[in-house]
Amino acid sequence: MKRNPPSSHDSAHSRRTFVRNMTLGAAFLGSGAAGALAAEVGEAAKGGERKLGVALMGLGLYSRGQLGPGLLRTKLCRFAGVVTGSHAKGAKWSRHYGFPERNIWSYDTIHEMAGNSDVDIVYVVTPNGLHAEHAIRAAAAGKHVICEKPMANSVADCDAMIAACAKANVKLSIGYRLQFDPHHIELDRLAREKDFGLLNRMSGEHSWTFVERAWRIEKSLSGGGPLMDVGIYVIQAACRGAMGQPVAVTARELPKTNPRLFNEVEETIEWTMEFPGGVTCEGSSSYSRDGNRFRAEGAKGWIQIEPAFGYGGLRVRTSRGPLDFPEVPQQSFQMDDFASCTLAGRESPVPGPMGRDHMAIIEAIYRSAADGGRRIEVRRA
Numbered sequence: 001m002k003r004n005p006p007s008s009h010d011s012a013h014s015r016r017t018f019v020r021n022m023t024l025g026a027a028f029l030g031s032g033a034a035g036a037l038a039a040e041v042g043e044a045a046k047g048g049e050r051k052l053g054v055a056l057m058g059l060g061l062y063s064r065g066q067l068g069p070g071l072l073r074t075k076l077c078r079f080a081g082v083v084t085g086s087h088a089k090g091a092k093w094s095r096h097y098g099f100p101e102r103n104i105w106s107y108d109t110i111h112e113m114a115g116n117s118d119v120d121i122v123y124v125v126t127p128n129g130l131h132a133e134h135a136i137r138a139a140a141a142g143k144h145v146i147c148e149k150p151m152a153n154s155v156a157d158c159d160a161m162i163a164a165c166a167k168a169n170v171k172l173s174i175g176y177r178l179q180f181d182p183h184h185i186e187l188d189r190l191a192r193e194k195d196f197g198l199l200n201r202m203s204g205e206h207s208w209t210f211v212e213r214a215w216r217i218e219k220s221l222s223g224g225g226p227l228m229d230v231g232i233y234v235i236q237a238a239c240r241g242a243m244g245q246p247v248a249v250t251a252r253e254l255p256k257t258n259p260r261l262f263n264e265v266e267e268t269i270e271w272t273m274e275f276p277g278g279v280t281c282e283g284s285s286s287y288s289r290d291g292n293r294f295r296a297e298g299a300k301g302w303i304q305i306e307p308a309f310g311y312g313g314l315r316v317r318t319s320r321g322p323l324d325f326p327e328v329p330q331q332s333f334q335m336d337d338f339a340s341c342t343l344a345g346r347e348s349p350v351p352g353p354m355g356r357d358h359m360a361i362i363e364a365i366y367r368s369a370a371d372g373g374r375r376i377e378v379r380r381a
C-alpha cells in the first residue's frame, strides 16, 4: 500500500514525541559512551554550527515513514533535496519538507549534484543491489554518503564503495540506527565491562512474515532473502556482544514452505557464528514467521532484548531484573552523529568497513548453507 508523506498532524505529534524523547534521550545520554555524542551534537548546535544538507535518494517506505520525519528532528541536519525516479513525487516532497524544487534530481542526473552547495550528504535508501552504484555516484559528485543496510550485495561492491569514497575524500557510513539506541548501547557496556562475565553464548532472531512480491525477493536487487534484509541485525548485535568479527560460520537453509514466492532467495536460514575465545551466536531469520529478539549470556548473568530491533518499543530484561531505557529517535541520532563526525573530520562509529565486515559474514553464511553446512572462515578485510 502506498503511503503519503506524513501529514502536518503527524509531524506535530512527532515533534511533541521528539521533544519528550530528546529530553529523555539527553538524560540518558548525559553519561556513558553516548555522552560524548550528545555533548558534541549539543555544542555544535548551540555554537550555531552550519547544519548539513541531506538529500534522500529513494523515496520508498523507509524514507517516507522514518528518514523524512527523522530529519525534521535532527539538530545538525537539514532536509535539502531528493533523488527520485518521479519528479512529481519529488515536487510533493519539496512542498512538504520545504526544500527548493531545483534540489530534485533523477537517478540519471546524480552527477549534477556536484555543483550544488545545499547538499552535503546523500543518504542512499534504494534496493540493496543498487547501493554500490548509487553510493559511488554520490561520492563522485563530492557528497558524503550514508548508505542503508545491507551495505551492498557483495564484499567486492563494499570494497568498491569504500575505495570510491576515499578517492573522493568523502565520509561513508552505514544506516545502523541501533548503534544509537540505549538498549543496544547497554549490550556494548556489558560486553566491555563484563558485569556478567564474557558474553560467550548469544542467540538472536529477526524474522517477519513476507507476503508481497517485491524487490526484496528478487536476488539481483536484494542480494538474498531475510538474512540480507533483517538477519543482518542479529549479526550486528552479535559483533557488538563479542566486540569483534567472527572467525567462521556454519549455516543451513530450511526447506521452503512457499517455493513459488521464494524462488530466488532463502525463506528461512539458521546460522552459527564462532568468535575468538569460544564465543558463539546462534542466529536465525525468516520471511515466513515473526521473531525479534537477542540474548547474550555470560557466566554471571544474561541480558535479553525483546523486541530487539524495531524503531521503538524495545525491552530489556537481565538476570538482575528489567532495565528501563528511554525511547530515542534512532534515525535522528544516527544522522546527527554522522553530521557531527563530518563536521569534526572524525570517522563514523558505523563506517563503511563495518558494513563490509558484515557482508563478509553474510557471504560466508550463504556459502556454508549452499555447501551442506560446511564450516566457512570469514574473509578478513
Ligand code: NAD
Pocket: 058, 059, 060, 061, 062, 063, 085, 125, 126, 127, 128, 130, 148, 149, 150, 175, 176, 177, 215, 221, 229
Ligand atoms: P522500498 O521498496 O519501499 O523503497 C525503495 C525505493 O527505491 C523506492 O522509492 C523505489 O522507487 C526506489 N528505486 C529506485 N530504483 C529502483 C529499482 N530499480 N527497483 C526498485 N525500486 C527502485 O524499500 P525500503 O523499505 O524503503 O528499503 C530501501 C532500503 O532501505 C533497503 O536497502 C532496506 O534494506 C533499507 N531499510 C532499512 C531500514 C532500517 O531500519 N535501517 C528499514 C527499512 C529499509
